[in-house]
Amino acid sequence: MKIYDPIHRNVIILKGKVLNCIFNLLHNDFKFYGRDNVITIEEETKLKKGLFLIIGDKNSFNIGKKCSFNNFTIRADGNRNKIKIGNNVTWGGGVLNAIDHTQIKVGSECMFSYGIDIMSSDGHPIFLEGKKIRYNKSKNIEIGEHVWIGMKSQILKGVTIPDNCVIGASSLVNKPFHEENCIIGGHPAEIIRHKIYWKR
Helix, strand or coil: CEEEEECCCCEEECCHHHHHHHHHCCCEEEEEEECCCCCEECCCCCCEEEEEEEECCCCCEEEEECEEEEEEEEECCCCCCCCCCCCCEEEEEEEEEECCCCEEEEEECCCCCEEEECCCCCCCHHHHHCCCEECCCCCCCCEECEECCCCCEECCCCCCCCCEECCCCCEEEECCCCCCCCEEEEEEEEECCCCCCCCC
16 A cells, blocks of 8 residues: 655555555554655554654655554654664654664564653754864664663664663663673663573
8 A cells, every 4th residue: 555645755655454554544643744755664564653753855764564563753854864673573652763864773573662762863963162063963773683672761873782682671872782682771871781682
């Protein structure tokens, strides 16, 4: 199923069975304030109480197969942002926000609790006194495969979370990590346990 706005050239592509496509359209809000944006939702994915908000041009969202999201906002501010979510990802609620030509990538088999904020920018520009170059540039975020993120965690710009990691509840993750199979937690977050694995 494809919903196309011929004036602004924004597209919603819903794949899979018609009834599931209709469910996703009726139980979520899609708002575009720009042109040439694309939202793709793969088959067997069920989304409810969600807001897709795009403010800008040439942004793209892609949600993989067999995902389940509830009480969420997926947002892009600016132009040419990309949000790509893998297959079989569950999310209990929160905000995913790509800003200023950045990419947020989430691997397959991830599990997100509720109240999680993921944002690729500080939200407002900061400049050094006497200079016009922005000090706090936006940065990409990458979350690996099979990552569990605990409730009320914040994932900030420039973060990398490797495969098979766990992020403790209410953690503030503000830097990249490179070691797989770890528990990461704290405010700010650090590795607190090595060589772990987890199951749903």
